[in-house]
Amino acid sequence: MNYTTxxxxxxxxxxxxxxxxxxxDISVKDDRKYKLTARNINAFYGDLHALKDINMNFPQxxxxxxxxxxxxxxxxxxxxxxxxxxxxEGFRLEGEIILDDVDIxxxxxxxxxLRKDVGMVFQKPNPFPKTIFENVAYGLRIQGENNKSFLQDxxxxxxxxxxxxxxxxxxxxxxxxxxxGGQQQRVCIARxxxxxxxxxxxxxxxxxxDPISTSRIENLIxxxxxxxxxxxxxxxxxxxxxxxxxxxxxxxxxxxxxGRTHDIFxxxxxxxxxxxxxxxxx
Amino acid sequence: MNKVLINRRKDLIFSxxxxxxxxxxxxxxxxxxxxxxxxxxxxxxxxxxxxxPSRNPDKAGIFTAMAGSVWVxxxxxxxSFPIGVAAGIYLEEYGKKGRISKILEINISNxxxxxxxxxxxxxxxxxxxxxxxxPSLLTGSMTLALLILPIIxxxxxxxIKAVPSSIKDASYALGASKWQTMWHxxxxxxxxxxxxxxxxxxxxxxxxxAPLIVVGALAYVPFAPxxxxxxFSVLPIQIFNWISRPxxxxxxxxxxxxxxxxxxxxxMNGIAIYxxxxxxxxxxx
Numbered sequence: 094m095n096y097t098t099x100x101x102x103x104x105x106x107x108x109x110x111x112x113x114x115x116x117x118d119i120s121v122k123d124d125r126k127y128k129l130t131a132r133n134i135n136a137f138y139g140d141l142h143a144l145k146d147i148n149m150n151f152p153q154x155x156x157x158x159x160x161x162x163x164x165x166x167x168x169x170x171x172x173x174x175x176x177x178x179x180x181x182e183g184f185r186l187e188g189e190i191i192l193d194d195v196d197i198x199x200x201x202x203x204x205x206x207l208r209k210d211v212g213m214v215f216q217k218p219n220p221f222p223k224t225i226f227e228n229v230a231y232g233l234r235i236q237g238e239n240n241k242s243f244l245q246d247x248x249x250x251x252x253x254x255x256x257x258x259x260x261x262x263x264x265x266x267x268x269x270x271x272x273x274g275g276q277q278q279r280v281c282i283a284r285x286x287x288x289x290x291x292x293x294x295x296x297x298x299x300x301x302x303d304p305i306s307t308s309r310i311e312n313l314i315x316x317x318x319x320x321x322x323x324x325x326x327x328x329x330x331x332x333x334x335x336x337x338x339x340x341x342x343x344x345x346x347x348x349x350x351x352g353r354t355h356d357i358f359x360x361x362x363x364x365x366x367x368x369x370x371x372x373x374x375x
Numbered sequence: 376m377n378k379v380l381i382n383r384r385k386d387l388i389f390s391x392x393x394x395x396x397x398x399x400x401x402x403x404x405x406x407x408x409x410x411x412x413x414x415x416x417x418x419x420x421x422x423x424x425x426x427x428p429s430r431n432p433d434k435a436g437i438f439t440a441m442a443g444s445v446w447v448x449x450x451x452x453x454x455s456f457p458i459g460v461a462a463g464i465y466l467e468e469y470g471k472k473g474r475i476s477k478i479l480e481i482n483i484s485n486x487x488x489x490x491x492x493x494x495x496x497x498x499x500x501x502x503x504x505x506x507x508x509x510p511s512l513l514t515g516s517m518t519l520a521l522l523i524l525p526i527i528x529x530x531x532x533x534x535i536k537a538v539p540s541s542i543k544d545a546s547y548a549l550g551a552s553k554w555q556t557m558w559h560x561x562x563x564x565x566x567x568x569x570x571x572x573x574x575x576x577x578x579x580x581x582x583x584x585a586p587l588i589v590v591g592a593l594a595y596v597p598f599a600p601x602x603x604x605x606x607f608s609v610l611p612i613q614i615f616n617w618i619s620r621p622x623x624x625x626x627x628x629x630x631x632x633x634x635x636x637x638x639x640x641x642x643m644n645g646i647a648i649y650x651x652x653x654x655x656x657x658x659x660x
Contacts, residue, residue, distance in 0.1 A: 177547065208547065209550040219544070
């Protein structure tokens, strides 16, 4: 009857508790087991020490949720993985982020190339003021792809992945800004999927959406886990509980606790995590 | 008296004062335009617009001056648009924000306030004499281009600034380079504002007489210019010249030429407003 309880049921049935590597020993040095690894991360905005000594591993095909009060550094941490902080003046990073054995802050890394591997979905739906088709095709077009039938295939595929194809297949020439907020956000996700990334970063992707659109996106994230490694920042604790395999709790730039979502929510080891999850602060 | 009543009276006094202030400007404009229309409207005819200059006020027309104005407008656009927009993009998106950019910024704003006759002197010295271009259309257009560059740069920067950073973030996050983001997202989204600024700047340029007189534009040009290196006149100079003649006939000619010039600038401003509304309707963030 309730959409979200449905998700919970699916989650219980298919949750790969046994075959996903648990990042419980976050100091593990054998990074090959993980898709993505952050090692000894310290980040600064000018004098502000925004992230303090953070180590984290992300197994392939997992969903990891970052939770914590505003200003705790979770968005800063998320934006490290596609180097979106590079443009911020006074931003400085120490440590390594390793994607498939390569340090993405290596001098030889071409940022444009990295961002094709690491897609991002933002807090507020931000489609380009173009047609739906051009929105989804944008990432391929800027790579120089202009073959019409190839683009059509990719766009259709991406829109099917986000379950938007049936709704918009006759309106591909319509301006994406004319869609509803939830549809816009799905266009933005399709846009990120069209370039076939390995990792998808989501920065509070449902905070600007109504409950129905939110549960659709949550369902989508759950499905995308089959093919992608997903990291999501959320202020919605129930959401973290519903869709993520692992949860990391940040507070004032520190990683307080990380573990299986189920464990974090039912049996937090740290008092502050418990207080936050039970709503005593935050 | 009751406090509330006193406050209400103050309100009333201010709204009356404001109304008067608004009308002072408007009434003056109406009187001016009315006077010009009464003097000049009867003189406007196809012959007047296509006529060549003449010593006889009844035969004199504005064709050469108008052709000169159109030439100047065309060349000035050609020179100032790419330079101004490129400079605006650079300053807003590429230039490092530091002391040098601050100094540049302040000086560009200052340049917008420099009297136009100073630009005329600059044009005379550099373009006419140093580059040896003489009192040609090209000299005049380059001088006017310099004059309106600061306005175009500022308009470009403001329009670019108005593009939400979420759009730029989205483009970067998909692997677009800075230039791709500018070309595919920022410029299309800010083009309405940029074009509006450019047209308003051009409508200022088309009304300028002083800098062109200084670079050596002529009051009497027997034929319409055929190339950028030809001598030229423009409407404001023609008007200035006619007004300084003693014969009544030329005064009427001047009024008629002013009407033509006003129509031209109103038309340009109208296009600017249309473009702005058109783009605003198309893009709602």
